[in-house]
Amino acid sequence: MKQNLKTSLTHRGISKLSWWLFGAAMIAAAWWGQPLVDSVHFENHFFGVFWYSMIALGLMFWSLPSEQFTDGKLLERRTMLLGLLPLWRKSEPVSGFERVELTQEPNVFGKDSVWLSLITTEDGETKRRFVFAYFPASHRGIAKAQQMAGDLSQISGLPFAQAATEV
Structure with missing residues (x-):
């Protein structure tokens, strides 16, 4: 295996x-x-x-794309100059979140969006969300999102809550 x-x-x-x-x-x-x-x-x-x-x-x-990074202990969002030089960073501990989740959001035009997030809930409602990645809700986009969600769950040690399956 x-x-x-x-x-x-x-x-x-x-x-x-x-x-x-x-x-x-x-x-x-x-x-x-x-x-x-x-x-x-x-x-x-x-x-x-x-x-x-x-x-x-x-x-x-x-020229200022963003990237998200995690090493399993820390989540970091960075704004990079041409994707090479970090200009701004925001970090949060992974321990502040409960689970990894894929949510599908309908769009008015074009395909729906699939968001890969780390979530904290309180009384059944989302209290905190750290969006890690976005994908179009196509078959290939959902497959990539599920793969990345599995990797993120494995690295962070958080459970993977749900998968977006609609297309």
Whole structure:
């Protein structure tokens, strides 16, 4: 029987294809907006300033992805500069939570969302929640969420409460 010997778990924003595609789209949008700046018409310069301010805002959010990490004793959420250099950290002890849980939330547009969280309840209601990861509620997304929930449960020593099964 093969044992999973993971001792830590990290969920990174930069490991998703969408993060890389958004960065490429921002570069393409910056290149596409060049005629606004190079124009001889004053009103085009105004639109160019607006265009590049929106691109700068998008790149600011893109360049600061977050990641979640646990070693079984500590949960940590970090904001990273380009996924490499930590700029901000928030830590909580795993002992402050009761269980690992997958919850499925319906979306108005597109697939539902599956959230992997560590939960503390009081009188049947959620008191504290630490969201570790998010997945789309597709067959593949739910499978990834269940795999990560099992790994998180094993590393943290907390029971895995429920699994999202709807698609």
